[in-house]
Amino acid sequence: MSPTSKETERLVLRRWRTEDREPFAALNADPEVMEYFASTLSRRESDELIDRIEAVFVERGFGLWALEVKATGEFIGFTGLWVPSFEAAFTPTVEIGWRLARGAWGHGFATEAAEASLREGFVDHRLPEVVALTYEHNVRSRAVMERLGMKTDPGDDFDHPALAGHRLARHVLYRMPSDRWRRSDP
Numbered sequence: 001m002s003p004t005s006k007e008t009e010r011l012v013l014r015r016w017r018t019e020d021r022e023p024f025a026a027l028n029a030d031p032e033v034m035e036y037f038a039s040t041l042s043r044r045e046s047d048e049l050i051d052r053i054e055a056v057f058v059e060r061g062f063g064l065w066a067l068e069v070k071a072t073g074e075f076i077g078f079t080g081l082w083v084p085s086f087e088a089a090f091t092p093t094v095e096i097g098w099r100l101a102r103g104a105w106g107h108g109f110a111t112e113a114a115e116a117s118l119r120e121g122f123v124d125h126r127l128p129e130v131v132a133l134t135y136e137h138n139v140r141s142r143a144v145m146e147r148l149g150m151k152t153d154p155g156d157d158f159d160h161p162a163l164a165g166h167r168l169a170r171h172v173l174y175r176m177p178s179d180r181w182r183r184s185d186p
């Protein structure tokens, strides 16, 4: 049974609630948040994504946590562990991902939640490695990966199979093996 929430200094990482649907649809409809995705999401697509995330929590015991700012109670997006559904040289694997509302950028929230998610992956689920992937020019997302101490190798760059021929196809892969994480964990 997966836990229903965990806390960091400034955030609650929790399972999704009905009242998250509206602000999540708003961030998924924001072209700036979705700049490096093939398209923004409709309300229906956004709701379906929440349903899928919740189903994965039940199925696998981990998933993309809804993030709430402790000080305000505000829902700001997600961070957490996910299993890529496509095939590539590095799959099967577990990735770490994040998507925050524009107003929540620039506070270190994604990195804070991701540090807790890496710990969850290595301590609770005993994963041998966690990866992160993004469009090669998604500088903000790459910066989170680098703040986490994840490392990239140009030999791992790949074209995302779901974006074949698309201008956003070229992706970079960052890796964090469990032994390196343990050596760097304070």
Ligand SMILES: CC(C)(COP(=O)(O)OP(=O)(O)OC[C@H]1O[C@@H](n2cnc3c(N)ncnc32)[C@H](O)[C@@H]1OP(=O)(O)O)[C@@H](O)C(=O)NCCC(=O)NCCS
Binding pocket: 032, 033, 034, 036, 097, 098, 099, 100, 101, 104, 105, 106, 107, 108, 109, 110, 111, 112, 133, 134, 135, 138, 140, 141, 144
């Ligand atoms: C990727 C994304 C989550 C990164 O958000 P972010 O706010 O840049 O990253 P963090 O939450 O780690 O915040 C880091 C910033 O907060 C600043 N910061 C302020 N207070 C801070 C604190 N107390 N602790 C740490 N950092 C703090 C840092 O200096 C840094 O600022 P900078 O970017 O100006 O250098 C966000 O841009 C996003 O949601 N993008 C759209 C979705 C997306 O592309 N997802 C990835 C797809 S693979």
